[in-house]
Amino acid sequence: MRRQSSGGLRFIRRAAVVLLLAIAGTLAFVKFEYGRGTLFPDIGSENQDGLDKLEKLIRLDYPPGNVAVAANGHVYFNYHPIARAGRFSEATVFEWVGGKITPFPSMEMQKEFQGSFGLAIDHQNRLWMIEPASFDFQHTRLWAFDPNTRQKVHFFEFPGKEAQFAQDLRVTADGKYVLLADTGIMRFTAPKLIVYSVEDHSFRTALAGHPCTSPEDWLMRTPFGVYRMAAGLVNVAVGLDGIDISPDQNWVYLAAMTNSHLCRVPLSSVLDTMIAPSDLANKVEVLGRKPLSDGITSDKSGQVILTDVEHGGLMTFDPETRNAATLVRSRDVIWADGVATGPDGSLYFTDSALSAYIGQLAGPPDKTKLVEHRPYFIYRLRH
Template sequence: MRKEETMRRQSRGAVRRIALRVGLVVMLTIVSVLAFIKFEYGRGTLYPDVGSENPEGASKLEKLIKLDYPPGNVAVAPNGHVYFNYHPIARAGRFSAATMFEWVDGKITPFPSVEAQKDFQGSFGMTIDRQNRVWLIEPASFDFQHTRLWAFDLNTRQRVEYFEFPGNEAQFAQDLRVTADGKYVILADTGIMRFTEPKLIVYSVQDHSFRTALAGNPCTSPEDWLMQTPFGVYRMGAGLVNVAVGLDGIEISPDQKWVYLAAMTNSHLCRVPLAVVLDASKTSFEVAKKVEVLGPKPLSDGITVDKAGHVILTDVEHGSLMSFDPETKGIKTLVRSHDVIWADGVATGPDGSLYFTDSALSAYIGQLAGPPDKDRLLAHQPYFIYRHKP
């Protein structure tokens, strides 16, 4: 009996030692994985401020539209009507009957109708083409289904285009522009942090086909910058991962010669010939050869072109709009407001006024990008769409 008891004690001791060793190995593995994530995805340096204060510009800034929930993108029609949506990360559809709107002479109405709101899952990018259609993109990354592309005729308010990208295609498409002839939609797919590569995608309205025109290019990829916000450095995943966003903003020049490329956490504005992007015979490698680096820019989100042909970029770190001259390569601050938390979407109006949204993104986004609760959103009310007059 004593011998058996001794053997049992020895066996239990051996099991405990094995369990301790396994636990130690697991703990060391977890620590090593977290250290790797922090080193690989949490590195970076603070980005230098490429702008400045501009009191004269601030005097031209107007809080145009007051909102209960954070706006995302904005587009302005030739007749001056303003179209905007609630930011999909805020998931305001949980608390609001509508998420897509039209503003006319101070009055806000759901667009295209109250009934249509139930069909939207969270529109992101928005643009109005020369055929008087407003286009929306709903990236799959916000609903884990297919990325969806919509177009509505502004006169009839009827849907005139709808396409679901198959599988995981265009999963992170967040911005879009339409060629002057209305035949092609250019899409910016940001990728996810530094885990997947950003892409420039071309969609054909005529035959509903699509292809990747450019991928994995330095001009479309995030760089190792630490993004600053009023709430500190923008990190996620319990502080392990710095927010690093690739190709987020694109614009087509009015003369249809260029596609401007503005990756959010990238230090340079770039461009590539539109004709090359639309040429289906060109590989991504061949398109990449035609990409031109123009000059430094802020860490940006929205992009538009003003009446003078200057590229307008939002500066997400300093609540400002900046103007880049493609000819002189010069950049200057148009307006900077310390009231603006996150200058997001921007659009040019028919009279040359610039409209931009303050999505206040860094005020409520969670560590895992989950939807904020209502109290968190209400704590930062009101939200605004601004107008900067020429």
């Protein structure tokens, strides 16, 4: 009996060693595959002139996500869905006019929202917003509202897990198509550029898994250190997070967050249903170096504006010279997130402060964590 017990004990020990080695090997693989990277070089600079023009426009109790500005100067914004402020606030989507904040389109409508992300105002003066299914919801939902009547004018719910990680959107000048940026999840699923038809509610993937839409192996720095998750095993790597359509409607700009280059592709080709994603990939053009970015917009002159996540500010990119330059950077800004151009050329951007409260497994922070970093701000860089 003692010999059998001794043999059984040796078996258990060997099994435990094998299990530990397997776990260690798995962790090592995950670290190598998803935790690799190098620090991104700073391609910007300080800009005192920009800092002098920067103002904290809107003070908030919870982190803002995205922002859109109408032709009349009204500002629309939402609370960032990662913060899940809806657990503590009755409203999550707002309109700001002359210093006053009101729920948009109404307080009653707030109950219908599941966590809005991207916002955009089209040439028909409709406010669009996307609610991705990736935040534990069953379907991605697309909304449009008339700011004047505050009525819903369009709604679509994507089937299954389609457009699951769609987080940004832009609308063509004729109002017929909505372009969606689907980030994918880290390096596990491919990012996509999706085209949605307003007229017949159809949609298709125009581009998927292209190097310009995919994350690269960069380590993103924040005021709290390198941005890692899962106890340091996984670096934050985000694909196609920002898109914009050039004012002349010739180009779609592609800005993946942890990608070092700004790219573009002809809008006419994106809308052409006869062009397969593999063929459209051949039409993508690399323009030049950009910062690790989140939000993107264009001004009336055609300059592309990108948020500089690592340095708390904005950079401008000239499509003609293909050079980027710093507009502003501030140590007060933790995470420059959404950005929009106002009617007078001023730039509005949110500080979602993501890296201050996001959990190691991307879970929603508790209220104590969110309160700890109050106040949160939407900034305006005066023209």
